[in-house]
Amino acid sequence: MADIIDGKAIARQLDDRTKAEVDALVVAGKPRPGLTVILVGDDGASQVYVRRKIKGCEKVGIRSSEHRLPADTSQEDLLALIDQLNNDPEVHGILCQVPLPQHIDTRTVLGAISPEKDVDGFHPVNVGRLSTGTGGIVPCTPLGVMMLLETVIDDFVGKDAVVIGKSNIVGKPVAMLLLERECTVTVTHIYTENLPEIARKADIIVAAAGAPELVKGDWVKPGAVVIDVGITRIMGDDGKEKLVGDVKFDEVQHAKAVTPVPGGVGPMTIAVLLHNTAQAAKALSNGADEDADPYHDAPDRSLIYGTAEGAQAS
Ligand code: NAD
Numbered sequence: 001m002a003d004i005i006d007g008k009a010i011a012r013q014l015d016d017r018t019k020a021e022v023d024a025l026v027v028a029g030k031p032r033p034g035l036t037v038i039l040v041g042d043d044g045a046s047q048v049y050v051r052r053k054i055k056g057c058e059k060v061g062i063r064s065s066e067h068r069l070p071a072d073t074s075q076e077d078l079l080a081l082i083d084q085l086n087n088d089p090e091v092h093g094i095l096c097q098v099p100l101p102q103h104i105d106t107r108t109v110l111g112a113i114s115p116e117k118d119v120d121g122f123h124p125v126n127v128g129r130l131s132t133g134t135g136g137i138v139p140c141t142p143l144g145v146m147m148l149l150e151t152v153i154d155d156f157v158g159k160d161a162v163v164i165g166k167s168n169i170v171g172k173p174v175a176m177l178l179l180e181r182e183c184t185v186t187v188t189h190i191y192t193e194n195l196p197e198i199a200r201k202a203d204i205i206v207a208a209a210g211a212p213e214l215v216k217g218d219w220v221k222p223g224a225v226v227i228d229v230g231i232t233r234i235m236g237d238d239g240k241e242k243l244v245g246d247v248k249f250d251e252v253q254h255a256k257a258v259t260p261v262p263g264g265v266g267p268m269t270i271a272v273l274l275h276n277t278a279q280a281a282k283a284l285s286n287g288a289d290e291d292a293d294p295y296h297d298a299p300d301r302s303l304i305y306g307t308a309e310g311a312q313a314s
Contacts, residue, residue: 001253002252002253002254002255002256002258003256003257003258004257004258005148005151005152005227005257005258005260005264006263007144007148007259007260007263007265007266007267007268008263008267010147010148010267010268011144011267011268011270011271012271014147014268014272014274014275015059015060015271015274018060018062018274018275019059019060019061021278021282022060022061022062022278022281023061025278025281025285026061030281030282030285031089031090031092031281031285032061032062032063032281033062033063033093033277033278033280033281033282034062034063034065034090034091034092034093034277035053035057035062035063035064035065035091035092035093035094035095035119035274036065036066036067036085036091036093036094036095037064037065037095037096037097038066038069038078038082038094038095039066039067039068039069039097040069040070040073040078040096040097040100040101040104041070041100041101042071043099046097046098046099049097050066050097053270053273054066056270056273056274057277059274060274062274062277062278063090065091067081069081071101072101073101073104075103075104075105075108075109078096078100078104078109079108079109079112082094082096082109082112082113083112086112086113086114086117091117092119092277092280092281093117093119093276093277093280093281094113094114094117094119095119095120096109096110096113110122110123111123115137116137116280116284117284118137119140119273119276119277119280120137120139120140120273120276121136121138121139121140121143121173122169126139127168127173130173130177131176133180137276137279137280138173138177139169139173140268140269140270140273140276141169141170141265141269141272142169142170142173142174142176142177143177143272143275143276144265144269144271144272145177145206145227145229145265145268146174146177146178146181147268147272148227148259148264148268149225152225152256152257153204156178156181156182157181157182157183158182158183158184159183159184159203160183160184160186160201160202160204161175161183161184161185161186161203161204161205161206162186162198162199162201162202162204162205162206163175163178163185163186163187163188163206163208164188164189164195164205164206164207164208164209165188165189165208165209165210165229166187166188166189167208170229171187171189171206174206174208174229175187178204178206183204186198186202189209190209195219196216196218196219199215199220200218200219202220202221202224203221203224203225204224204225204227205220205224205225205226205227205247206227206229207226207227207228207229207245207247208229208230208246209230209246210230210231210232210246211230211246212230212232212234212245213245213246213247213248214230214247215228215246215247215252216248216251217248217251217252217254218251220251220252220254220255222254222255223254223255223256224255224256225255225257225258226247226252226257226258227258227259227264227265228245228246228247228258228259228260229245229265230244230245230246230261231243231244231245231262231266232244232245243261243262244261245259245260245264247261249261
């Protein structure tokens, strides 16, 4: 039987570590880390996500604030708010919840957030830093995926990894992180031919396609590690809605380890957001002390992309 990687337990351990880091900063006389979330419009799912993020902040002692703006907010006003937050020394992390209303250009808005406060890791400067291995803030879900993998893989060097999905928020950054750990990485997508055959060779499969139960048992080599990022709501045989991942969970019990859906990658995403906020606060407060140039003095990569030490699945 495959080990089940318990994302909830690992996220709790990461939260404990973040809380300890926040406490240590405050004891050292540094400002308490602060996260600001901007929500434009009244998208129901976004409101739920924002509530969870704010609740997460309370748990680890991060100060949080919310800017709820009406759906007809102009791009100019949104950019002015971001500019104000970029210059607010009490704000260390800025998160603008997407999707944004159609009249707003998402790329312009996300690109206006200071890279040092971009705790989602979507700013082109952070994307560039990730792809060149020069520090920066790593997107939450991909970093969560790596932390889960680190609980079951001792040595990544030379491992064959297959990433299914090439989005900017999951597939591509996961591929970059695996490359940085010296894996041989194949990135696949909707137009990839012979996907089952490619997947079968993998020591590590990260499925992030949003295609329910795409990965079947015979796509998975015995002993492989399978991380299921996908999450889709479907109608079950019993007529009730249920959440499923991109992996046919029951068929992959010959794997070494697998993440469940729900309870695998999902809980890591918010825990990593809080982790990123604490790291951003740490880097910003050091920068302020030393008058550092934030673009050239990249934060210590081991802080941003630390191993989830002690975060072994129980
Ligand atoms: P996306 O739609 O932006 O990208 C999907 C990618 O998968 C594309 O590159 C596409 O080519 C590929 N793809 C789609 N169907 C495929 C198929 N049948 N075979 C091979 N490749 C296929 O999606 P995304 O934003 O990267 O999200 C992917 C999934 O991960 C979704 O289910 C999403 O809900 C989930 N997700 C979960 C979390 C979390 O915190 N748990 C966070 C982000 C995304």
